[in-house]
Amino acid sequence: MPASPIRKLVPYAEAAKKRGVKVYHLNIGQPDIETPKMALDAVRNFDFKVLEYSHSAGNESYRKKLSAYYKRAGMDIDYQQIIVTTGGSEAILFAFMSCLDAGDEVIIPEPFYANYNGFAVSAGVVVKPLTSYIDKGFSLPPVAEFEKLIGPRTRGIMICNPNNPTGYLYSREEMETLRQLILKHDLYLFADEAYRDFCYTGEHIASLNLKGVEDRVVMIDTISKRYSACGGRIGALVTRNQDLLDTVLKFAQARLSPPSFAQILGEAATDLPADYFDATKAEYLKRRDVLVSRLNAIPGVFCPNPGGAFYAMASLPVDDTDKFCQWILESFSYDNQTVMLAPAGGFYGTPGLGQKEIRLAYVLNTDALHKAMDCLEKALEKYPGKI
Ligand SMILES: Cc1ncc(COP(=O)(O)O)c(C=O)c1O
Structure with missing residues (x-):
């Protein structure tokens, strides 16, 4: 590690x-x-007698609110396409464990969020870094560079948009390039959108809105940064691929349930005004x-x-x-x-x-x-x- x-x-x-x-x-x-007071108050005021396990996929009421949040952000996502996780961290781990076998490879433009290495180690996945450069503002490396790295064990490309650590926001053209790459080479696109709500110059192109690759896109989400709620430990894995959802649910069932308090917080936070x-x-x-x-x-x-x-x-x-x-x-x-x-x-x-x-x-x-x-x-x- x-x-x-x-x-x-x-x-x-x-x-x-x-x-x-x-x-x-x-x-x-x-x-x-x-952290928004109304979201903290929802936890403070929640009346319960037993702090139970929740559903392994997360509370239905929260997933429905999340689905509404995605719809407001322009993504047509049903609540059944969302699995609530223990932070975005667990969503990344579940994505790797569900889509890749040990020894399979994922290409990630570097520099990248360093914990991807830890999740890859945990899942037996091999990270193939593809360098992006500071003098180019860390834009997406050219297609030819991706294709040099794509081999028989390549299963996916992972991006973080907007990016941690670079702050780079991928353009519509770059997202289209990625769409064509995953289609051509039959790959998954793992899109970590932890910072979606913080875009300053330009539009955020949601991975879930890429056409013709609906069953290939796995979006990673979290409330940690969106609502300044890092300690809540609530994230989500979102995909339209039903087989994949079934597999992810098995991992989710094995760890029983995501945290209960922060699901209440997350649900209340989705009601915050735009x-x-x-x-x-x-x-x-x-x-x-x-x-x-x-x-x-x-x-x-x-x-x-x-x-x-x-x-x-x-x-x-x-x-x-x-x-x-x-x-x-x-x-x-x-x-x-x-x-x-x-x-x-x-x-x-x-x-x-x-x-x-x-x-x-x-x-x-x-x-x-x-x-x-x-x-x-x-x-x-x-x-x-x-x-
Ligand atoms: C890009 C990225 N993905 C995932 C995470 C993990 O977030 P969480 O707190 O939801 O586990 C972070 C946290 O810093 C992050 O920066």
């Missing part, structure tokens, strides 16, 4: 805090936006603009403008971001403050890539982001491994 690139620097951050240094956490996608997302999106957009402009103003730093999610990747003028991200916690502070960043190497499957890149999560308010960027700027002036 690979270590999480996001969490491996935690002991250095803890040590910095023990020294009295304030640490700005830009390393992890834990939103600071408050403008709920307008306010959160406007806040993230403001933060993105601060972060990206501050980064690009630092000599030697380059950060492409992300179209969605709440992450950005930046290249730094340093020897190795693993060392730099440790040094900035261990040996640096500015006004008794420092910043925790995620070195990007762990988001790449190809060894050696991403060594000059970091991922930043803009999950702090703009004041804190400015202070974090002050720290980064000063740190880059002082870092002994600067190139």
Whole structure:
């Protein structure tokens, strides 16, 4: 099992805090936006005598509300095509275990959400990374590059849209390219849409709306980011493929049921007015603009403008971001403050890539982001491994 690139620097951050240094956490996608009160109140006020198992596929009332949410977002999904999972994490694991045999391969554009590696290891699945590049803004690699990797054991392509860690939002043309690829080579498309509600420049093209591949698309969803409810542990696997739903349900039955409290929370949250997302999106957009402009103003730093999610990747003028991200916690502070960043190497499957890149999560308010960027700027002036 690979270590999480996001969490491996935690002991250095803890040590910095023990020294009295304030640490700005830009390393992890834990939103600071408050969980909607009406959703928390639904849990507080729920009257029950026994905290029972729910249906293995999730509460029917919640699945019906989710189906309505998807319809509002333009996806015609019946509640029976939804299996509620323990976070999007379990949906990814169920998707891999249900669609691929041990030794089968899935192609994933890199850099990618590092935990895909952990789920692949758990399911015996082989990840074939396909590099996307920072100087191209992390757009989809060309078809010919996919086709070089497609072999007899390739079963699927996995994307995250909008992307974690790059923030890249796939265009209509890119989604059409993927549609043709999975059709031509008889593959599944695993589409992780955890950040669907956070798109800033351009339209989100839902994988479930791709035509002619309805039985090939598996969408992964979660309430973690949408409603700032990461601790609730509720996600969903959505597909129109009935055989696949039957198989996924067997895995869902084996683990009995998804968490009960957070299904209540998720169900209440689907009743939030449409403008709920307008306010959160406007806040993230403001933060993105601060972060990206501050980064690009630092000599030697380059950060492409992300179209969605709440992450950005930046290249730094340093020897190795693993060392730099440790040094900035261990040996640096500015006004008794420092910043925790995620070195990007762990988001790449190809060894050696991403060594000059970091991922930043803009999950702090703009004041804190400015202070974090002050720290980064000063740190880059002082870092002994600067190139
Ligand atoms: C792209 C992506 N997929 C899945 C997950 C897992 O989400 P959950 O909290 O629903 O398990 C995350 C969490 O950060 C993520 O960024």
